Amino acid sequence: MSDRDKRLNLEDLTVSFDGFKALNKLTLYVDPGELLCIIGPNGAGKTTMMDVITGKTRPDSGTAWFGNDINLLELSEAEIVAAGIGRKFQKPTVFEQLTVFENLELALAGTRSFLKTLRARITPPQRQRIDEVLDIIGLSRLRQAPGRILAHGQKQWLEIGMLLMQNPELLLVDEPVAGMTPQEIERTAELLLSLAGEHSVVVVEHDMAFVRSIARRVTVLHEGHVIAEGDMDKVQNDPRVIEVYLGV
Amino acid sequence: MFRLWKGSAGGDRGGAWFLAALAAVAIAVPVLNLAVPASSALHISAFGITLIGKYLCYGMLALAVDLIWGYCGILSLGHAAFFALGGYAMGMYLMRQIGPRGVYGNPILPDFMVFLNYKSLPWFWYGFNHFPVALAMTILVPGLLALVFGWFAFRSRVTGVYFSIITQALTYALMLAFFRNDMGFGGNNGFTDFKDILGFDLHADSTHVVLLVVTAAALAASYMACRAIVDSRAGRVIRAIRDAESRTRFLGYPVESYKLWLFVFSAVIAGIAGALYVPQIGIINPSEFSPINSIEAVIWVAVGGRGTLYGAIVGAILVNYAKTYLTGAFPEVWLYALGGLFVLVTLFLPRGIIGLFSGRSKDKSAAANATPVE
Numbered sequence: 001m002s003d004r005d006k007r008l009n010l011e012d013l014t015v016s017f018d019g020f021k022a023l024n025k026l027t028l029y030v031d032p033g034e035l036l037c038i039i040g041p042n043g044a045g046k047t048t049m050m051d052v053i054t055g056k057t058r059p060d061s062g063t064a065w066f067g068n069d070i071n072l073l074e075l076s077e078a079e080i081v082a083a084g085i086g087r088k089f090q091k092p093t094v095f096e097q098l099t100v101f102e103n104l105e106l107a108l109a110g111t112r113s114f115l116k117t118l119r120a121r122i123t124p125p126q127r128q129r130i131d132e133v134l135d136i137i138g139l140s141r142l143r144q145a146p147g148r149i150l151a152h153g154q155k156q157w158l159e160i161g162m163l164l165m166q167n168p169e170l171l172l173v174d175e176p177v178a179g180m181t182p183q184e185i186e187r188t189a190e191l192l193l194s195l196a197g198e199h200s201v202v203v204v205e206h207d208m209a210f211v212r213s214i215a216r217r218v219t220v221l222h223e224g225h226v227i228a229e230g231d232m233d234k235v236q237n238d239p240r241v242i243e244v245y246l247g248v
Numbered sequence: 249m250f251r252l253w254k255g256s257a258g259g260d261r262g263g264a265w266f267l268a269a270l271a272a273v274a275i276a277v278p279v280l281n282l283a284v285p286a287s288s289a290l291h292i293s294a295f296g297i298t299l300i301g302k303y304l305c306y307g308m309l310a311l312a313v314d315l316i317w318g319y320c321g322i323l324s325l326g327h328a329a330f331f332a333l334g335g336y337a338m339g340m341y342l343m344r345q346i347g348p349r350g351v352y353g354n355p356i357l358p359d360f361m362v363f364l365n366y367k368s369l370p371w372f373w374y375g376f377n378h379f380p381v382a383l384a385m386t387i388l389v390p391g392l393l394a395l396v397f398g399w400f401a402f403r404s405r406v407t408g409v410y411f412s413i414i415t416q417a418l419t420y421a422l423m424l425a426f427f428r429n430d431m432g433f434g435g436n437n438g439f440t441d442f443k444d445i446l447g448f449d450l451h452a453d454s455t456h457v458v459l460l461v462v463t464a465a466a467l468a469a470s471y472m473a474c475r476a477i478v479d480s481r482a483g484r485v486i487r488a489i490r491d492a493e494s495r496t497r498f499l500g501y502p503v504e505s506y507k508l509w510l511f512v513f514s515a516v517i518a519g520i521a522g523a524l525y526v527p528q529i530g531i532i533n534p535s536e537f538s539p540i541n542s543i544e545a546v547i548w549v550a551v552g553g554r555g556t557l558y559g560a561i562v563g564a565i566l567v568n569y570a571k572t573y574l575t576g577a578f579p580e581v582w583l584y585a586l587g588g589l590f591v592l593v594t595l596f597l598p599r600g601i602i603g604l605f606s607g608r609s610k611d612k613s614a615a616a617n618a619t620p621v622e
Contacts, residue, residue: 078500093495095488102484112500114509117482162499 005068007032007200008053008170013062014224015048022048023059024224030170035196037211038204039235040221041244046204049221050172054087055080066170086168090175092155096148100139100158103147104130107162129165137161137191153184157191170200177210189214220244262602263475266558267468273300274464278457294453299572301460301528303565308467308521310548310564311557312514315474317546318555319483320510321490323408326415327518328541329422330390332532334519336426337389339439339532340373341382342450346443359441360434370432379446383523390519391512398511402504407493416539423537438533445527456528463524467561470517474557477513486510547590553600563600 008030015023023045030036040046051057052064055077064072070083095103108126111117122130134140137157142150150158156176163171173192177185185207192214195201205211211218211232218235220228228238235241277300280292292300309331316322343358352362356369375381397418401411429435448455477483488496489503497503526532535541545564552563567589574582597603 081500093492095491095495097487097491098484105481106484106488106496106501107499112502114482114485114502114506117485118477118480120481 006030007034007067008202009063009065009068010049010053011063013049013052013059013064015045015052015057015059021224023052023062025062026221026225028219028226030200030202032169032200033197035192035201035203035214035216037215037218038202038221039206039208039211039218043223044221045224046221047174048224050087050174050204053080053172054085081166081168084167084169085172086163086166086170087172088156088159088163088174088176090178092152092159094147094150094155094158094162097146099144099146100134100150101130101143103158104133104161104165107165109166133161133164136164136194138187151184153180153188156180156184156188160191160195164195168199170202171195173201173203175205176203177205177207185210186213260475260479262556262558262606263471266561267471270304270464270468274461277460281453281457294456297453297456297460298528301456301463302525303568304460304463304467305521305525305528306545306548306564306568307561308463308470308524309518309545310552310560311467311470311474312517312521313545314549314552314554314557314560315477315517316510316514317549318557318560319478319490320486320507322507322511323412323546324415324511324514325412325539325542325546326417326419327514327545329415329419329537330394330515330518331522331525331541331545332419332422332426332534332536333390333393334386334522335526335532335536336433336439336522337376337382337385337519338523338526339442340376340385341379342442342445342527343439344373344377345445346441349443350441358434358439360437360439361432364429364435366432372432386519386523387516390515390522394512394515395508398508402507402511405504416542419537419542420539423534423539426534426537434533436534438531439526440531440533442527442530450527450530459524459528463528466520466524470520471557471561473513474517477510478557482506544586547586547593549600551589551593551597551600553602556600556602556606559600559602562602566601 006029008028010026010028013023013026014021026045026049028049038046038049048057052059053072055072055075058073066072066080066083066085072080072083072085075083095106098106105122108129110126111120131140134143137160139154139158139161142154147155147158160171160173160176176192177188180188189210192201192203203211203214215232218228218230218232219226220235220238220241222240222244227244228235228241277292277297280290281294281297284291286293309327312330313324313327316324346358348355350359350362352359354362357366361369376385401414406414425431426433426438427436433439442450444450445455445459448458478486485496485501485506488499489501489506493503522532522536544567548564548567549560550563551567552561553559567586570585571582574585593600599606
């Protein structure tokens, strides 16, 4: 029953670590341009799922297709990035001694070899792309500021900006608002919403208020598989979700 | 070259001052030696010229250390080994130039080989009677050693203090090897008693003047090449590696290959510096490989100011001037002074002497450097 019109198709994925099933026949689809939020208690398999999509972990069984022609299980981590899947980790790491502009410049898609970067100059379209991304992440005024002076939230946005430089079709965002101020959270919500449409965005997050503010569709994971799916109200009233979260 | 220079001058005022000062030295010193009579107080003696030439060679070594340490965070405690290898390659040429004028008068074999009962020239001495071959070797030998050594070290992801320790071991091993008489490099006496270079008498003031000018030019060219590298996108990748190596790798950059090429280039600069050092000083022996020399080079960079390129050169010149003075006036205090200097700089001047002058403008200049050249 696989439906390959989806952007991302995960079917029957199982991953076990020493007998513990981190993923247990997980099936999940992401539509093109969709913003999907994934929630679930600790150990539900959220991070493992991200690891499988990005090639860091290989599943014991199941399939993972990007679109209908790219088999993610056959690609290396670097090839998956090149295919158009970008991942933002929980802890932001930007280059502290480089400026915001330079951080984005290094993330530009394109040549990576020493001899070529020695002579590389920014082309007008590349400069335009950097300006666009600076605008999207709201750091235009700080373009010449070194990464180390950015606030925590700004670093997160810069990191998202670095992902955008490679123009990925699918963005995986792990706990984007952890440690942010309410204003930063609000700004991040706007940012992620603005990205959906052009990109498919999958957000893993614990902050329920945040999820409520951005989610059109929420998927709840528990013990390695999906236990509920739908809009936030439906999911929050689902007896199984209440049981899992409240331990009733 | 002009374009490089123009590109670098934009955000690099310190470098422009440094190059101007270097040009002034390269013009003033020959004039003060050749045109000012020896009786005048302004006259610079042959000894003075040699001293300045030596400082400039050390400046090149410091530049090489700063390129990898200041910009890529690779702390090599064995860089003097590349300097010494370049020096030995030049020394081999100078030994062959002595010809039959040696003590034993053997036209082929250098004196030490006659003394050690060599029957014929070892194969690795072939070709060193030709200057271009020797010159190529001053670049190839340090470069190849750095390539092989770096390839193994970086590929195995040896970093930080472990890398420093094995570079220290490398230079120590080379020192022990060069001390052996049967290595064919003159054992603990090394090479000396040089007569001439390219037919010019090494005891003439004019030869020393020319060597000084050539050294200044080589230092300026190395500086501009290093500046071009660190100001390029590759330079930004290199700084990114220094600050967050795995993040850089995650962006798709082959971190090991960046480190390797930078290390090789740095070793080549050190080798050229050594090749310029030997004809001016007139001797090369295995003590040039001793670990303390490499450590001193790191101290020069720390004192001058890490990650500025010109700061490293200024540091090398100042510390060596202090060394010349102190080892003459109070020979027993020099090592304590050097150690104390390092401690003081680390504690109170983390950005070195240059940091005193550039003050708070570092962020500003970093931002200015960042503005891509249109």
